[in-house]
Amino acid sequence: MTEILVKSPGIQTTVQDLGRFGYQSLGVPPSGAMDRDALETANLLVGNPREEACLECVLGGVELECGDSLVFAVCGAPMELRINGKPAPGYETLRAKTGDVISLGMAERGLCAYIAFAGGLAIEPVLKSLSTYSRAGFGGWCGRLLRAGDRIPLREGSTVPCDAAALIRFVPEELRPRYSAEITLRAIRSHEAARFEPESVHCFFSEPFNVSPKSDRMGCRLEGARLAHSRGADILSSGVQTGTVQVPGDGFPIILRVDRQTTGGYARIAHVIQADLPKLGQLRPGDTIRFAETTVEAAQEAWKKREAAIVGSIREKTDQAPVGGTRHFNVIVNGIAYDVMLREI
């Protein structure tokens, strides 16, 4: 069986897909990729279904050894990607051979990178999802962060198909996301905004906030102006969504991320829109954000556009063999398949 040997797990690497839904009424958080745009793009680049599970690498520092030849792609926060020490491009279909070492440096900007392997990971789902929820110790790889020495199996058929010419896909530079230390998140005012002083609601939608070092996959804690409640911070515990901005008694907002609890007891001031959740997932301590108020209608429109944009960003290199590059052909002779590589000289 093809497998990936984890030589260095980096800061925090987990298996994630698009999340675990259907169990929130039992208190099970959705988990899943912090940046689903990057996860879906990486999957499309290797020909997987968009929702296939990937490795989510937070801040980087990862080293993996390939147990077989395989096809993979890396998207998300820019980390120095190398194969056997040689720089390799992100946002592009890549091939690696048996024994090759794929490494990611530390993220220069942003937080999470996603490694998709063609064929996907051969891991059993827990409660219908491959996402890791490490707090409760289930999902993904043994319910925990990857460790050095782990051997992650890939599905049967993950070894490299040889028609590589048809396999090279990429996202052009101008269509890749930019990760900046200063961003704007679009947000919809909550029906509980009336539980805050009007000046505080105004302040929320106009002042900058800094991402606190106490942020994690559960929540992005903000520092900056203290928001004042008009009727107390506590509400009867009630359902929340990823992107919900809740404000505890200390007045500092917390934007809920994928490992959030399913219900919360603090008044909600706003909700970050679905289309901007990937940006939320990529925020790192010290980044500055502002909130721009938008409407439900505009947000739903933005989500539709995003759907089309993800698929539309993928290009294929089939008809343009790179100068001085190589092309692979799948040749069958007497019923035996051969990988024929042609190198331009």
Add this chain to the structure above:
Amino acid sequence: MAMDPDYAVYPFGDAALIVETADEISESAYRRIRGLAEAVAKSPPAALIELIPSYRSLLVTYDSLLADYASMEGAILSLISRVGAFEEPAHETIRIPVCYESPHCLDLDEVARHAGLKPEEVVTLHSANAYLVYMLGFTPGFPYLGGMSERIATPRRLSPRTKIPAGSVGIADRQTGIYPMESPGGWNIIGRTPLSLFDHTREPPALLKAGQYIQFYPIHSDEFDRIASDVGRGAWSPEIETTPRGEV
């Protein structure tokens, strides 16, 4: 926002809406939310993803590529207009063994001191009546219970413990609850159940569900150990008493 004498509907971001009823912890608010949740589950709109009921609200999440807010709100309002009184299923009471003895009763003396009672009186009050499971949330399988005697209400500990064992039974103000997994927490721990409240390898994974009642009963520590080992082998399940509807 749309109004009904009993329910109000609001957008909750761009992929959910929330239905709210009276802002209180009460069995009547609970029944309205449960009634609506049952009605939505029975005839789910095509775009529905999940229902997350709580004390006084129902969060309805949906796929906004399949339905926009207006059509989702319309579907929910139409269900609201047709929802009858919640037909409560037969009333289930799950009997939960709790060891209120050392080493499991970390804060029992403190709760007793605060209430001006003897520790054994706290245990009697805590295990006297059944508690309604209003909702599950906070962590997988954590039950929000209603109905604890106010005489044993105790404020949260000033400094939360970093590690509370799974199964610990605690009191925080007027609430009582059970920690499904080892976690930090500031509740006053008065005992521990050997039962496993959440096990992702089980179907359903949660021991309890909203709408059930639980009845604690005291056990000694040797019994705790015996049940814990049986639970570990999958050879123990709690007694469930079923009372037909209307006889509660």
